[in-house]
Structure formats: C-alpha cells, structure tokens
Amino acid sequence: MLDLNEIMFEGRFRLFLLGAFIFIGILAAIDILADIQEGTESAHIVIEGIVFAISIFGALVISLRLLNEAKQSRQLVKVMAQELQKNREEATEWRNETQALLQGLGASINNQFERWNLTPSEKEIALFLLKGLSHKEVAYFRGVSEATARQQARSIYKKANLSGRHDLAAFFLEELALPHNE
Template sequence: MSNDTPQMPGRHILLITFGTIAALIGWDLLSDYNEGVEPLHVLVELTVLLLAASMFGYVLVRMIQGRRQLNQMHTRLDSVQTESRQWRERYQFTIRGLSEAIQEQFEIWQLSKAEAEIALLLLKGLSLKEIAAVRTTGERTVREQARAIYRKAGLAGRSELSAFFLEDLLLPDPEAIPDRE
C-alpha cells in the first residue's frame, strides 16, 4: 500500500504539530498587531499561519478519509466473513466429505503429514512464501516439499494439483444444458 493507508504512523503528531504552530503564530500575530509591528513582518507571519493551518486541515482531512476507508474495509471484511460462515454452514456436509476425500487421496499418494499440510495450503491458494511463514520454515524447504508432493502425485504442479480435486466440481448440470437437436 501507499502512504495513504488509514493507519499511516505519525499523522497525529503532524496534526498536533501543525495545530500548535498555527495557534502560536496566530497568538503572536495578535500581539504583534496590537504593538504596531511592521506590515512585512505581519505578512510573513500571516503566510506561515496560513501554511500551517492549511497543512493542519490537509492532515485532518486525510485522517478522516483514512478512518472512513478503514471503516469500509472492516464493513466489507465483516460482510465477507459472514457470507463465508453462512456458506460453510450451508455446505458443511459437502465440505467434510470433500475434506475426507482429499485426505484419502493424500494417503494414496503416501504424503507425509507435512506434505499433506503443504498440499492443503497449496489448494487454498497460499504462495510458497506464505506457506513458509505459516509453518515457520524456509521457503526453500516448502518448495522442495511441494516438488515431492507433485512427484508422488504424478502431477506437473500447483494447477494440476488443484484441477485434480476441483475439475469435476465444475461440470455443468446435464439438466441445465439446452437440447440442440
């Protein structure tokens, strides 16, 4: 992400700094004005005041936008999590059966426990780097274990591993296909 992330560190410090500068210069301007200080001096201080106030406003707006983005992300995440939970509840029996079938196939392929775990993470779409982080091991180790999985299964790689388990799930319903006779 860019510097525009909702949690950019230091925004509160910038807000306080620019607010303090603007307030102090404003106070100094009032006292200078009452004392009859040169107009050029007042103009310079007024320029700095406007700059500090502008930066205060800019940082404040960015913080508000960041908070809105964060709230939108949380709302979307909550929605996706709810939808995912509902889907899992609705298809719990199917998911359990598929999970058991996958485990049985792993046993047929004689995958070790670690290889079976990596194969599941590969099926879930995690990268080798992410799998290494989840398993607190090196990426090179995960890569070698993935190669062993593909070799034992007689598959060329990740896409064939996924296709092995998912290909038949994508078959169309024969009843839903219109007759072309």
C-alpha cells in the first residue's frame, strides 16, 4: 500500500510532467511558426513538428491518466464513505445492544449484592474489586486507608461466602465465556 506522501509526490510529478510537455509543445509551435516565416528548410520544420507532436501526445497521455486516476479516486472515496457509514451504523447498533446488556448485568450484580446484604459502601468496593482495582486504588478512590479497604473487602467475602477477590470475579464472570462453535 502506498504512503499518502508518495501518492501526493507522484501526483505532483505527473502535473509537473504535464506542464513540461505543454511548455515544450508551445515553444515548438512558436519555433515552427518563426521558422516558416524565415523560410527555414522543411527538414528542420519537420523535426520540430515531430517534437511538437511528441510533446502534445505526452501531454495528452498524462492528462488522460490523471483524469482516469481522479475518477478512480472519486469512486474509492465513495466506496470508503459508504463503508465508513456502514461501520458507524454497526458501531451504534453494537453500543445500543451492549448498553442494554450492561444495564442488565449491572442490575443482576446489584440484586446479588442485595441478597448478600452488602452496605452501600461494600457495594461500591465490590464493584471496584470486580473492575480489577487493587486495595490501594480502592482506598484512594474512596478516600479511606488501605487497611479500611482491605477490611471492607474481607467483610464482603465473608457475607458472600467467598474466599477472595478471584472468587468474587468468578462468581459474576464465570458464565461470560464465549459460546463454542458446534
């Protein structure tokens, strides 16, 4: 795949060549007219005519190639815009589906916390632990000492009849494995 800078360089180079061929063609045409007025040999005029024809042909070839590439670029931009729109729609749909699932998961987690009779502080700590925060991080976010965060975590594990943070996470996440292909 070409780099954008390479593509831009190639485009500028082709425009330079187009300009050079047109410039050479104009100079050749002016020289041919001057040579005809001066009565220069026809062999010299034919050679300059060939130079003129080559320069015009070169300009035409480059122009056609530039037009073709511009057309292809417009088509590519159109396709990419359609794909981008499709991806945005899929992302919005995915976000909506996920949001509903996360709200359901959040409600289920809260219901389980209620069954364990966790206090509001313990619920908050349990959520932090489920998110993977350390006791030190929990203490920081709650504005308490690390020892207090550890003690509250132990209280959660005791009320839930779990052995620790890994069992707490496993309790909620064990069933979230990806489905197996049958």
